[in-house]
Amino acid sequence: LRRDVARQVKADSEGLKQRQLELERELEMSRDDKKDIYEDDPAVPGAPAVDRDPHTATGDRDEAAPGAARPTCREAIQQARAEREQVLGEKDRTITALQGKIDAMETEYEKILHGSLDRVLSKLAAAQGCWEKEATAMHMEHKERLREFGLNPLEI
Numbered sequence: 001l002r003r004d005v006a007r008q009v010k011a012d013s014e015g016l017k018q019r020q021l022e023l024e025r026e027l028e029m030s031r032d033d034k035k036d037i038y039e040d041d042p043a044v045p046g047a048p049a050v051d052r053d054p055h056t057a058t059g060d061r062d063e064a065a066p067g068a069a070r071p072t073c074r075e076a077i078q079q080a081r082a083e084r085e086q087v088l089g090e091k092d093r094t095i096t097a098l099q100g101k102i103d104a105m106e107t108e109y110e111k112i113l114h115g116s117l118d119r120v121l122s123k124l125a126a127a128q129g130c131w132e133k134e135a136t137a138m139h140m141e142h143k144e145r146l147r148e149f150g151l152n153p154l155e156i
Contacts, residue, residue: 037073 146153 143153146156
């Protein structure tokens with residue numbers, strides 16, 4: 001059993017290490033992408049200056065590509081935020097709806113429980129009356145038998 005547990009722990013540990021490496025690679029790629037996006041952006045403070053080759057026909061070529069990419073990145077970010085907010089809103093609405101269903105079910109179960117308990121109590125009350133009559137009849141019969149033998153039931 002210990003060996004199996006040790007093997008399981010070792011396998012889980014190796015799986016987690018692989019997952020950590022994958023996530024670190026993804027993080028590095030994301031950082032590189034972010035760096036590439038903002039590297040040539042003159043609007044970002046601290047960004048390196050754009051090298052323009054005086055021999056090229058258009059010196060604005062380096063500036064035009066990041067400038068064109070910038071609005072699409074911003075649009076993508078805004079769209080992603082909008083989608084995230086929409087998903088969160090749907091999630092909140094679903095949670096609210098499910099909570100409402102849970103509350104309705106709880107109320108219904110309470111009604112069922114109270115009804116069942118009321119029926120049990122009425123059956124117990126009916127049974128109690130019947131048993132009390134039988135118990136009284138038995139006591140009276142035993143009293144009579146004791147008196148037949150000349151014994152006083154109060155002295156016993």
